[in-house]
Amino acid sequence: MYAHELDSGGIKANARVAESLYRxxxxxxxxxxxxxxxxxxxxxxxxxxxxxEHTGRPDTPFVLEVTYEDSKLL
Numbered sequence: 001m002y003a004h005e006l007d008s009g010g011i012k013a014n015a016r017v018a019e020s021l022y023r024x025x026x027x028x029x030x031x032x033x034x035x036x037x038x039x040x041x042x043x044x045x046x047x048x049x050x051x052x053e054h055t056g057r058p059d060t061p062f063v064l065e066v067t068y069e070d071s072k073l074l
Contacts, residue, residue, distance in 0.1 A: 024035035040046040054062055 021035050021039060024031055025039045026032070026036075037046075052064065056062055
C-alpha cells in the first residue's frame with residue numbers, strides 16, 4: 001500500500017539534504033567553509049594527505065620529529 005513512499009522516501013530525503021548542503025557550501029561564513037570542504041571531499045574526491053620524503057642515502061637511518069602542532073594533522 002505504501003511501497004512507493006517507502007521506496008522513494010530515502011531518495012527524497014537525500015536530495016533535500018544535498019540541496020541544503022549545497023546552499024550552505026555556496027554561502028558565506030564558517031558554516032559555508034565546513035560544508036564546502038565536506039562537499040569537495042565526498043563529491044570531488046578531495047583528500048587530506050601528508051607526504052614525507054627521505055632525501056638521504058637509502059642505507060642511513062633518519063629521525064622524524066613530530067611537534068605538537070604537526071600532531072594535530074595526524
